[in-house]
Amino acid sequence: xxxxxxxxIIRLGxxxxxxxxxxAEWCGRGPxxxxxxxxxxxxxxxxxxxxxxxxxxxxxxxxxxxxxDLAYFRNEREFRNFLIxxxxxxxxxxxxxxxxxxxxxxxxxxxxxQDATDTTLAAIAAKTLKECEYHLRxxxxxxxxxxxxxxxxxARLTRAVAELMPFTPEFFAADEIDQVMQEQGIGVDxxxxxxxxxxxxxxVLREAALARPxxxxxxxxxxxxxxxxxxxxxxxxMQSLQxxxxxxxx
Amino acid sequence: MTDTTALAAMFxxxxxxxxxxxxxxxxxxAYRKTLVRQISQHAHSEIVGQLPEGNxxxxxxxxxxxxxxxxxxxxxxxxxxxxxxxxETLGVSREExxxxxxxxxxxxxxxxxxxxxxxxxxxxxxWLVDAAAILNQIPLCRCSYGPYAxxxxxxxxxxxxxxxxxxxxxxxxxxxxxxxxxxxxDAVNRWWWPALMMFGPSDTDSTHSVxxxxxxxxxxxxxxxxxxxxxxxxxxxxxxxxxxxxxDLKWNAARGHYDFGEIDWxxxxxxxxxNGPCNHERLSARIKAHxxxxWVREAALAYAxxxxxxxxxxxx
Numbered sequence: 001x002x003x004x005x006x007x008x009i010i011r012l013g014x015x016x017x018x019x020x021x022x023x024a025e026w027c028g029r030g031p032x033x034x035x036x037x038x039x040x041x042x043x044x045x046x047x048x049x050x051x052x053x054x055x056x057x058x059x060x061x062x063x064x065x066x067x068x069d070l071a072y073f074r075n076e077r078e079f080r081n082f083l084i085x086x087x088x089x090x091x092x093x094x095x096x097x098x099x100x101x102x103x104x105x106x107x108x109x110x111x112x113x114q115d116a117t118d119t120t121l122a123a124i125a126a127k128t129l130k131e132c133e134y135h136l137r138x139x140x141x142x143x144x145x146x147x148x149x150x151x152x153x154x155a156r157l158t159r160a161v162a163e164l165m166p167f168t169p170e171f172f173a174a175d176e177i178d179q180v181m182q183e184q185g186i187g188v189d190x191x192x193x194x195x196x197x198x199x200x201x202x203x204v205l206r207e208a209a210l211a212r213p214x215x216x217x218x219x220x221x222x223x224x225x226x227x228x229x230x231x232x233x234x235x236x237x238m239q240s241l242q243x244x245x246x247x248x249x250x
Numbered sequence: 251m252t253d254t255t256a257l258a259a260m261f262x263x264x265x266x267x268x269x270x271x272x273x274x275x276x277x278x279x280a281y282r283k284t285l286v287r288q289i290s291q292h293a294h295s296e297i298v299g300q301l302p303e304g305n306x307x308x309x310x311x312x313x314x315x316x317x318x319x320x321x322x323x324x325x326x327x328x329x330x331x332x333x334x335x336x337x338e339t340l341g342v343s344r345e346e347x348x349x350x351x352x353x354x355x356x357x358x359x360x361x362x363x364x365x366x367x368x369x370x371x372x373x374x375x376x377w378l379v380d381a382a383a384i385l386n387q388i389p390l391c392r393c394s395y396g397p398y399a400x401x402x403x404x405x406x407x408x409x410x411x412x413x414x415x416x417x418x419x420x421x422x423x424x425x426x427x428x429x430x431x432x433x434x435x436d437a438v439n440r441w442w443w444p445a446l447m448m449f450g451p452s453d454t455d456s457t458h459s460v461x462x463x464x465x466x467x468x469x470x471x472x473x474x475x476x477x478x479x480x481x482x483x484x485x486x487x488x489x490x491x492x493x494x495x496x497x498d499l500k501w502n503a504a505r506g507h508y509d510f511g512e513i514d515w516x517x518x519x520x521x522x523x524x525n526g527p528c529n530h531e532r533l534s535a536r537i538k539a540h541x542x543x544x545w546v547r548e549a550a551l552a553y554a555x556x557x558x559x560x561x562x563x564x565x566x
Binding site for chain 2 (some may be wrong): 017019021024025027028029030031032033034035036037041043044046047050051054067068071072091092144145147148149150152153156237238240241242245248249250
């Protein structure tokens with residue numbers, strides 16, 4: 001049971017960590033100063049969230065692993081994030097569309113997770129929800145601005161949405177761990193989250209004057225540790241110092 | 251007809267009486283120009299300064315360090331924002347100022363033209379570069395121009411946090427393994443002299459100093475501030491167990507200050523002239539970010555325009 005809970009928390013932690021790691025790449029390179037700050041701010045929230053979740057996962061596991069042990073000393077196949085998180089940042093339209101899909105998911109997910117019988121997770125969810133609300137507002141506004149902006153911004157966003165949409169069904173593919181966690185009153189009902197997410201995506205795409213692309217294929221596998229080719233490079237960069245000089249205090 | 255001589259005399263009187271000059275007040279053109287140059291140079295330094303430290307965000311060795319560094323680099327962007335806003339009160343637009351940076355017409359602090367080669371550089375920058383910046387900036391909290399002074403009050407508060415995190419980072423390395431101590435010493439060896447250069451040319455060669463002192467934009471001379479920096483850094487280096495890379499550095503009891511070696515002024519002027527190790531990279535990175543973001547800014551403007559037109563139509 002505690003191993004299921006561990007896996008469950010690790011998934012959430014890895015999503016936040018890998019998304020935060022990618023988003024932080026924008027720092028100092030945003031399209032203008034205010035947005036540079038906003039992107040860094042979101043990345044900071046995500047890294048903060050990852051720290052809470054990975055620390056708690058280590059606690060639940062009971063093997064003495066810290067947030068840093070989990071972030072820096074697991075290999076690619078042991079990470080459990082959705083594939084969408086690890087994709088390279090791309091242009092601002094790609095980043096916006098990814099954040100929008102993820103923010104909308106996180107918002108409904110953490111809103112439901114507040115009711116978890118696990119009080120630590122419920123508390124983390126309550127804190128996280130406030131951030132998610134702001135993130136979702138921010139990325140939705142950009143979806144509309146880019147979709148209803150210029151011909152170029154619309155073309156870029158259309159392409160980004162088409163590229164990213166196949167990665168979203170992974171959000172809702174419940175497996176055994178999800179089921180066990182839900183039975184224990186911890187995990188959230190992914191079908192409900194899926195309905196809310198789909199409504200929100202449709203609403204914002206409509207406002208952005210974009211058509212929702214049909215799903216001709218889907219991508220997934222992150223939850224089984226089957227990642228994209230990008231993941232190894234992301235980890236090589238993120239873990240380089242700890243792996244070069246293991247066992248030290250930083 | 252306005253008597254500018256009388257206005258100028260009144261202006262100087264207000265400055266002498268430590269009154270703040272505000273955006274709508276009369277001011278000599280040269281005062282306005284000096285402020286625009288200095289404030290925008292300062293804003294550019296914050297923005298370019300995001301790059302060398304930003305280089306380590308994705309590689310920070312712990313999640314706590316990653317969060318601290320990201321917050322710090324974000325603060326620097328925020329400082330840039332306050333400062334561009336302060337400069338805008340003098341009648342220039344942010345766009346014009348950014349163009350001046352990109353064309354090479356405007357300068358930024360030369361310190362950011364040095365590379366961050368190891369993680370210890372993040373500590374050395376916090377300890378030395380931020381400390382030098384604080385010494386330069388604290389007097390600016392009392393600068394005669396109100397918007398600049400007020401921006402600096404906020405900035406200085408955050409900078410002292412940055413300096414502490416840098417020092418704490420180095421202390422962790424210096425209390426760590428031999429490799430970590432070596433890394434820290436190497437970083438200080440590379441950043442010490444460029445940090446000393448942050449106080450500008452020596453007083454005898456400083457072109458803008460006298461007038462700026464009279465206008466109370468500047469309150470201490472470059473050499474006085476540099477001395478203060480050396481005096482405060484030596485005991486801090488001792489506490490770290492770091493050797494400062496200057497064989498001439500020694501306590502002078504008669505002066506009550508540390509004596510230190512001569513700065514390599516040739517290097518100083520070479521880096522200012524654009525030929526430091528990273529001048530081209532830094533500027534190219536800024537230009538690339540600006541150019542890559544052009545379509546985003548255009549889209550935001552186009553959308554705002556459409557919204558305005560829709561609102562007008564709805565109102566009609």
